[in-house]
Amino acid sequence: MTAVLLIEDDDNLRDALSLALHRYGHAVTTAADGGAGLTALADEAADIVVLDVMLPDVDGFEVCRRIRARSTVPIIMLTARGEDVDVVSGLETGADDYVVKPVQPRILDARIKAVLRRAAAVAVQPAGREVHGDLVIDRDALTITEGTRQPELTRTEWQLLLALSERPGQVFSREQLLERVWGFDHLGGSRLVDACVQRLRAKLEKEPSTPRYVQTVRGFGYRFGPLA
Numbered sequence: 001m002t003a004v005l006l007i008e009d010d011d012n013l014r015d016a017l018s019l020a021l022h023r024y025g026h027a028v029t030t031a032a033d034g035g036a037g038l039t040a041l042a043d044e045a046a047d048i049v050v051l052d053v054m055l056p057d058v059d060g061f062e063v064c065r066r067i068r069a070r071s072t073v074p075i076i077m078l079t080a081r082g083e084d085v086d087v088v089s090g091l092e093t094g095a096d097d098y099v100v101k102p103v104q105p106r107i108l109d110a111r112i113k114a115v116l117r118r119a120a121a122v123a124v125q126p127a128g129r130e131v132h133g134d135l136v137i138d139r140d141a142l143t144i145t146e147g148t149r150q151p152e153l154t155r156t157e158w159q160l161l162l163a164l165s166e167r168p169g170q171v172f173s174r175e176q177l178l179e180r181v182w183g184f185d186h187l188g189g190s191r192l193v194d195a196c197v198q199r200l201r202a203k204l205e206k207e208p209s210t211p212r213y214v215q216t217v218r219g220f221g222y223r224f225g226p227l228a
Contacts, residue, residue: 001027002116005046007037007063008078009056013103017050020105026112034058038066041073048112051095052078053086061093068094072154074115078103091195096156097182098192118159118181130165132225135204135213137165144204151203156181160196161204164214164224173221197222 004026008014011032018028029044031037034055041049049067053060064075077090077098087098096115099108130137136145142158144151153161163180164172172180174190182192201208213225 001025002112003045003047004028004112005031005037005041005049007031007034007049007055007060008052009033009054010052013101017103017105017108021109021112024105024109026109034060034063037063041067041071046073048074048076048116050076050078050108050112053090054080061089064090064093064095068154072152074118074155076108076111076115087191088195091192092199094154094199096154114182115156118156132165132168133212137161146204147206153200153203156196157200157203160193160200161214164222168224171217171220171223177221193222 002025004021006014006018006021006028008017008030009032014030014032018030021028029040029046031040035057037049037051038058040046051060051063055063058066060077064077067073067075074097075095077095078101079086079090079098080101090098096118097111099111128139130139134147138144139162144153144161159181160177163177174193177193178190181196197214198208201211201214204213205211211225215223215225217223
């Protein structure tokens with residue numbers, strides 16, 4: 001059973017989602033605020049965190065940052081409005097996906113399964129050690145070295161890097177990356193891709209504003225370098 005940590009302050013919604021996810025075969029632990037959620041995650045490992053943005057003590061963005069400082073556990077954020085500022089903020093703090101309220105349990109279940117499939121897929125990527133300029137990707141150990149640095153990537157960031165670096169120079173559209181990395185297509189999905197690219201660049205690139213490795217091809221999408 002998948003261990004889900006659900007952090008949601010609305011009692012009715014928390015109880016309804018917990019019951020529904022149980023019925024879909026998940027083992028659910030719940031928390032009513034950010035502090036309780038962080039404590040629950042420290043006390044008992046979770047396979048995935050479902051995290052509301054609007055929490056009464058520590059907001060979901062800050063909870064996401066604190067989780068990311070110590071863990072790569074997949075995170076799905078719940079946002080009430082689905083506006084760009086909320087979605088992008090959540091993704092930039094390290095969330096892997098987002099679901100807009102009102103939440104349909106079957107949609108949330110599908111997104112949980114999609115995120116976990118991505119996490120599992122990282123472990124079965126083609127093996128080997130690749131050298132791309134100053135960047136060394138070890139697909140066996142799932143480690144990267146850029147010069148003297150060893151950036152830590154989330155599972156989704158790893159999946160994006162592996163998808164791009166598997167075919168250096170090939171241009172991938174946002175739709176192709178959404179399908180290859182996230183495993184689904186949906187309205188507004190390009191925001192997922194763009195936000196993940198920004199996070200990946202921030203970790204890989206010495207100068208994220210002039211990237212060497214993950215390059216934008218205007219009007220088309222992204223490709224993997226490196227540039228000389």
